[in-house]
Amino acid sequence: MHRRVSCQSDQIRKREKIKRMADITKKVVTGNHAVSYGALLSRAEVIAAYPITPQTEVVEKLSEMVANGELRAKFINVESEHSAMAACIGASATGARAFTATSSQGLALMHELLHWATGARLPIVMANINRSMGPPWNIWSEQTDSLAQRDTGWLQFYCENNQEIIDTIIQAYRVSETVYLPAMVVLDAFYHSHTMEGVEIPNQSAIDAFLPQYNPIYKLDVNEPHTFGGLTSPEWYYELRYKIQSAMDKSIKVIKDTAREYEKITHRKYGLLEEYRTEDADMLIVAAGALSETVKEAVDLLRQKRKTRIGLLRIRTFRPFPKEDIKKILKNVEIVGVIDRNISFGNEGIFFQEIKSALCNEKIKPGIYGFIAGLGGRDVMVEDIIGVADILAKPGNKKDIVWVGAKI
C-alpha cells in the first residue's frame, strides 16, 4: 500500500517535470542577454539607457525586443546615464515598471540619482556590470563600482552565473515593489557579460503570476494630485530615513519569501547567501560574483586531494547585509578568508570590512583575513584560491590583507 502511494507520487512528479520542461525554453545566452531576458520576462514598461562597455548588449537586445514588439515598452535613448536614471525615476514615479543597465563610470555618473530613487522610494531595477573605474582605462571586472554605491539605499544582488542573472532580475522586481526600494543586480564584466551559458528561460505566464503588474500606492496622477520630494524640514526628514532602514530590514524576509515562491515555479532556489560544502568546514572562503565559481572548484579539489575541510560562503545579497545568517554560519568555523575583487583605498576589501563588522560583538568568532584579488579583470585561478587556503592553513601570525598574485 505504502509503496503504491509513493509510486503514484513519483509518477505525478515525473508528469509535472515533463509538463514543466515543455513550458521552458532553453537558450544559450551571454550574461548581457540574460539581463535582457530578465527585463523582458518582468515586462519592464519604460527602459532608459546609455551605452557603456561591457553593458551595451543588454540595451541593444532590449531595444530590439521593443522595436519588434516582443516587449511592450517605451525605450528612451537618453544622452547620459544621469538622464537614464532620471527618466527611470520619472517613469517609476508615474507608476511604470522601469529598467536600466550600466557599468563603472556610468554608475558613478548616476550616483546622485541613486540616492534620489531611494529617497523617492521607487522600485527601479538596474543591472550593473561590474567593471573597474578609470583611470587608467580598463573595461574588465572589478566590484568597486557597485560597492562604492553601498550607502545609496539600493538593494544589491551579486550573481554567480547567467541563469542566476535572469532569475535575479525577476525576483528583484518583486522584492523592490514589495518594500519600495530600488534594486541593483550585479554581474561581472566578461566573465558573465560576454560569456555564453545554457539557461532556462522561464515560462512567461508563470512569471506573470509571480510578478503581477506594478501598481504603487502613490504615483503621479492628475486625479489624485500629490507633491513628491518637496522641501522637508529636520522635523520630518529623520523619520523618512528611518523608514528606508526599516524597509531594508523588512527586505531580508521578503527576499527569502520571494526565493521560496520563485522556487515553486522554477525549482531553483536563491537566498541571501549560498553555502557550498560548509556543513563540516572549519575553513571558509567568502566571495561574491563570478569568482565564487572558481572558489567552488578549488574547494572540491582541496577536499578531494588534501582532505581540507573547506567550504565557500557566497554573498549573494550585499544590501541588505545578511548579518544574522552570516553570524550563524561563521560561528562554527575556525578560520575565514574573504576574497575581495574590490578595494576601499586606505583600508581594505569591502566585503572583508563588512564581514568583520558583522561579527565584532560575537563572543566566539573565527580568525578573519582579507585577500584582494583580480582587480581590473586579472584572472583569479583555482591555484590562486589554493594559495589563499595555504595561507589560511599556515599557523602563526598572518598579514591582515594579502594581494593575491600581484606583481609587487
Added chain:
Amino acid sequence: MGRGKDMKLSIPEIEIMSPGHLACQGCGATLAFRYAIKALGKKTIVAIPACCWSVIDGPFPYSSAGVPVFHTAFETAASTASGIKAALEIKGIGDVNVLAWAGDGGTMDIGIQALSGAVERGEDIIYVCYDNEAYMNTGIQRSSSTPQGAWTSTTPVIKYKKMPKKDMIEIMVAHGIPYTATANIAFPEDFIGKLEKAKTIKGPKFIQIISPCPVGWKFSSHLTIKIAKLAFETCIYPLYEVKDGIYKVRRPNKKKGINEYLKMQRRFSHLDNSEIDNMQRWIDSKWQNLIEKEARSVPAEKYESPKSTKETKTTDIV
C-alpha cells in the same frame, strides 16, 4: 467697483495654484507658475528640479501647485519629464500635459545637456524656464543667463559680468524644435496664449519667461510688473516666438532707452554712462538682428524619415 456681469477676464478664471506658498514678496516666478497652470489646467504633471520653486511650492506636507509635482535633481528636469511622459504613453494616458518647470541655472547651465537630449529626441513635453537671471535660491550667484553688466554675489561690482546672456531660444531653434517662445509675466495673456498653443503642438516646446526677482535684482517688491514691462519696452527681453522656423516678434509701441530699466535695479547701479551706451548699442543690434531674422524666416523644412529599406526595390540595384 464690484465684479459686474460685464466684467470679462482676459485670462482663465480658474485658480489652481493655492496661496500659502513660500515665495518672497513680489516674486515674478510665482506669478509665472500661477499663469502657466491656468493655461495648462489640472491635467498636468510637473517636474521641478532644484530652483526657487523647490521652496516656493511649500514645505512638506504642503504644496501650493494644485497639480501633481515631482521634485527632482538639479540637472534632470527634461529627463525626468521624458520618463513621466513615457510612462503615461505606455499606460495609454494621452490627455495629460507634462511640464518641466525650471529656473535659468537648471536650464541653461547644469540642465542643458538633458534638455538638449530631450529636444533632439522629440519628447512631447512642455519645458518652461522661468528666468530670473541668476541662481536666486542659493543667494544670487551668476548663471549663464545673467545679463552683461549685472552684479551678482559671484560677480562683485569690481568684476561684474562681462559676457552677454546665453541665447537659449536660438539654441532651441538650432535643435529644430517645433515651438519656442519668450514670455513675460507682465503679459499674462501672451504667455497663456503661447502655452495654449504649445499644448496643441506635438513634440518638445520651450518657453522662457522673464521673472524679475526683487531680492536678486535689487528693487522694491512693488515694481516687479513695471520692470518686467520695461524689459519688453526697451527690447532687452524681446517677446517673440519661433514656430517651425517662422519668427513672430511682438513690437513695443515705442522702443524705450535701456537707461530707465537699468536705473530701477541696483544690480546695475555701478554702470557708468559709457558702459550703458555700450549696452544700448548691443541691445539695438540684437533687436535689429531679431527683426531681420523675422523678415527673412522661412518655414523649416519638414524632415521626412527615409522609407524603410523593405520598400526599396531590389531590381534597381544591378
